[in-house]
Amino acid sequence: xxxxxxxxxxxxxxxxxxxxxxxxxxxxxxxxxxxxxxxxxxxxxxxxxxxxxxxxxxxxxxxxxxxxxxxxxxxxxxxxxxxxxxxxxxxxxxxxxxxxxxxxxxxxxxxxxxxxxxxxxxxxxxxxxxxxxxxxxxxxxxxxxxxxxxxxxxxxxxxxxxxxxxxxxxxxxxxxxxxxxxxxxxxxxxxxxxxxxxxxxxxxxxxxxxxxxxxxxxxxxxxxxxxxxxxxxxxxxxxxxxxxxxxxxxxxxxxxxxxxxxxxxxxxxxxxxxxxxxxxxxxxxxxxxxxxxxxxxxxxxxxxxxxxxxxxxxxxxxxxxxxxxxxxxxxxxxxxxxxxxxxxxxxxxxxxxxxxxxxxxxxxxxxxxxxxxxxxxxxxxxxxxxxxxxxxxxxxxxxxxxxx
Ligand code: FAD
Numbered sequence: 005x006x007x008x009x010x011x012x013x014x015x016x017x018x019x020x021x022x023x024x025x026x027x028x029x030x031x032x033x034x035x036x037x038x039x040x041x042x043x044x045x046x047x048x049x050x051x052x053x054x055x056x057x058x059x060x061x062x063x064x065x066x067x068x069x070x071x072x073x074x075x076x077x078x079x080x081x082x083x084x085x086x087x088x089x090x091x092x093x094x095x096x097x098x099x100x101x102x103x104x105x106x107x108x109x110x111x112x113x114x115x116x117x118x119x120x121x122x123x124x125x126x127x128x129x130x131x132x133x134x135x136x137x138x139x140x141x142x143x144x145x146x147x148x149x150x151x152x153x154x155x156x157x158x159x160x161x162x163x164x165x166x167x168x169x170x171x172x173x174x175x176x177x178x179x180x181x182x183x184x185x186x187x188x189x190x191x192x193x194x195x196x197x198x199x200x201x202x203x204x205x206x207x208x209x210x211x212x213x214x215x216x217x218x219x220x221x222x223x224x225x226x227x228x229x230x231x232x233x234x235x236x237x238x239x240x241x242x243x244x245x246x247x248x249x250x251x252x253x254x255x256x257x258x259x260x261x262x263x264x265x266x267x268x269x270x271x272x273x274x275x276x277x278x279x280x281x282x283x284x285x286x287x288x289x290x291x292x293x294x295x296x297x298x299x300x301x302x303x304x305x306x307x308x309x310x311x312x313x314x315x316x317x318x319x320x321x322x323x324x325x326x327x328x329x330x331x332x333x334x335x336x337x338x339x340x341x342x343x344x345x346x347x348x349x350x351x352x353x354x355x356x357x358x359x360x361x362x363x364x365x366x367x368x369x370x371x372x373x374x375x376x377x378x379x380x381x382x383x384x385x386x387x388x389x390x391x392x393x394x395x396x397x398x399x400x401x402x403x404x405x406x407x408x
Pocket of ligand 1: 012110300
């Protein structure tokens with residue numbers, strides 16, 4: 005009972021507010037927003053937004069009128085501390101907001117590069133709209149970018165920068181791109197595609213220093229002794245979950261804010277969702293912290309349902325996508341822990357899926373330009389069904405028959 009105060013107006017925070025109103029919640033809802041924009045979609049920041057010319061409004065979930073009509077109070081500012089005993093959230097402005105329930109949807113922030121010159125203006129990161137806007141503005145005046153980190157965001161940006169006409173080098177410490185997230189088959193496919201587009205990918209190397217003259221970046225030195233010229237450096241070396249607000253309030257944290265299968269923290273009046281939440285997952289038998297739109301929005305819907313009387317454990321089915329140049333990667337399920345990969349389709353034809361198995365259990369499907377396989381995977385998982393590796397590999401096997 006009482007107001008719901010939501011810290012963070014990203015994918016998760018916005019969705020909790022919208023879903024609460026949809027479910028008929030009639031008390032006060034405040035969305036604390038520390039970015040100077042209406043809540044917006046993050047995925048285009050490394051792709052369409054930099055490529056195109058549409059303004060920031062093209063990214064907004066909803067126009068201002070929506071928040072007004074739904075009486076969702078958007079409060080500009082930062083939450084700085086939680087008074088759990090008094091059930092109040094303190095903002096940097098000095099304001100204190102009483103809550104019945106507090107939602108921590110604080111997301112994650114860029115992991116910073118710890119190298120000399122890493123704070124120069126030509127060294128950029130890519131998490132928020134202002135950073136994407138800054139990159140879009142300076143790209144036309146740049147000729148060579150070194151991208152540090154070949155995860156999803158590094159590669160998406162690299163492909164975008166190449167399309168915009170820049171010379172692009174990508175550095176990756178691991179022996180393959182997106183190594184933590186996808187199978188060898190998918191890494192190799194993307195390495196080949198990015199190289200075909202003229203991007204130089206350097207694996208098994210680290211940036212050891214950024215060189216500059218008169219405050220302007222001139223290049224990057226590598227752990228193997230090489231030096232790459234550059235007038236722009238973009239860093240994509242992962243994120244850190246924003247757990248400090250919870251930790252300082254005495255809530256348990258580890259690699260995220262610890263919540264149970266209902267997304268509740270150790271304090272029954274405080275929940276955490278999205279990128280910042282380390283949640284107990286009976287389905288996957290452990291704790292998970294995921295960074296995806298699906299995870300943030302499905303968490304939000306589950307929590308809004310609980311706060312309006314429909315209490316159920318969170319049991320979302322993970323899915324994800326990444327657009328890199330002309331290729332669309334879609335992942336259904338969690339593919340970590342597989343011991344067998346079966347391909348359906350043909351990498352040479354730029355359309356295939358990697359079905360990942362642990363024994364005979366299908367863990368997930370990584371699809372490249374095969375939206376049908378991806379949707380099949382999501383529907384199959386929702387039905388808690390599987391197909392055999394032999395069926396997956398056999399293109400004459402009709403996937404739909406497994407859903408009947
Ligand atoms: P966020 O969206 O990060 O929102 C958290 C908000 O809380 C931020 O605005 C933050 O500033 C604010 N905040 C933090 N602390 C405070 C405080 N103390 N007071 C007030 N506000 C605070 N996912 C996909 O599934 N597919 C994609 O293709 C994809 N592409 C991406 C591309 C980029 C460039 C990025 C950065 C992410 C991408 N993601 C993608 C990941 C996805 O955007 C995130 O998983 C999602 O945004 C998580 O939502 P969230 O609400 O948990 O956190």
